[in-house]
Amino acid sequence: MAITIDHFPGRTLCTENGEYTYFGGTAYLGLQTHPEFLDRFREYLATAGTTYAASRNANVQLRPFHEGERWLANLTGAEDALYVSSGFAACQLVRKYLACSGHKLFFAPHTHAALLFPGDRNYASLEALRRDILAYLDSHPSLPPVLIFDTVDFTGGAPLDFEWLKTLPLQDLILVADDSHAIGITGEQGGGSFNILKAMDPEGLLVCGSMGKGFAITGGFLLGEKSVLKAIGGDPWFGGSGPGTMAGLQTLIGAEALLKAQRKKLHRNIKLFTTHCNTLHRFAWSEGYPCFTVTDDHLSDFLEERSMVVTNFHYPNADSPLMCKIVISAFHEENDILQLAEHLNSYYEKA
DSSP: OOOOOSSOOSSEEEETTEEEEEEOSSOTTOOTTOHHHHHHHHHHHHHHOSOOOSOTTSSSOOHHHHHHHHHHHHHHTOSEEEEESOHHHHHHHHHHHHHTTOOOEEEOTTOOGGGOOTTOOOOSOHHHHHHHHHHHHHHOTTSOOEEEEESBOSSSSOSBOOGGGGGSOGGGOEEEEEOTTTTTTSSGGGOTTHHHHHTTOOSEEEEEEESTTTSOSSOEEEEEOHHHHHHHHTSHHHHTSOOSOHHHHHHHHTOHHHHHHHHHHHHHHHHHHHHHOTTGGGSBOOTTOSEEEEOOSSHHHHHHTTTEEEEEEESSSTTSOEEEEEEOOTTOOHHHHHHHHHHHHHHHHHO
16 A cells, blocks of 8 residues: 655554554665664755755855865765765766767666666566677777766666676776666675775776655765766756755765664664564575565565565566665664564465
């Protein structure tokens, strides 16, 4: 069923039909309503204001944007970073940059729509993608093609899996990755996938995505070489748009201890769930990652009857398959997770 609420969906949802424990959404670190995070945010709002609706290329430059970008680059291991108004804007800026690059673009299965222009098509299978990339390299050895993909894929096997990349000649490929669902929660100190991909030694690397999921602030990010980000920063789309919230970036820079504590709590909750859930083989999941996806038309109703709500809708559009996804977050308490595991064990034992 569709549920309409008037508050942030954190640990619980309060509805006219009662209270539900929420195992959905993307607030992985549970920061959006965390008292310490909110206190810091309010403090910076006093000087940063609610928004900055002007060009980043204007004659008045705000230092916190540059400080936040340096912080993000250092955290992720990138040479440079850009902060923009949203994850969608970040991806579209990258796609526009690629449109003028002259390189052949290959879109992996399930690449997010934010990285697509009209006419772009995702490959239906990794086998077909691999075949066509190899054929292109044979006929165009001097111009590296671009492989575009999501680092987290909720529609297949393990959501956080880079093994398929290792079957490609990465030294001859430029990688462009949407890391929205990994940055802030995976990698060393929450740096996401940039360093992992960089260690694979591709010809080039550009990573982009949303700050809202792992870092709990509005805005999008781009990570890569200084020369590439300088070119994107000179694009009229960047110069003609406003950035995300300055107060949000300042909050992140000053909250590293809190971020670390929330990541620790998240991973403790994931471990608790995987230890007590006896039916993990039913789900697509990755070790240490908080999302567990299954194709099941009835599980959501079963859990709702037991006062639990999971992500369950057709994604990315109404014609797409139904996505049923259980999300463990730092919001959750131990008893929430134990009850969820107990219900899942009961449900699948009867199946």
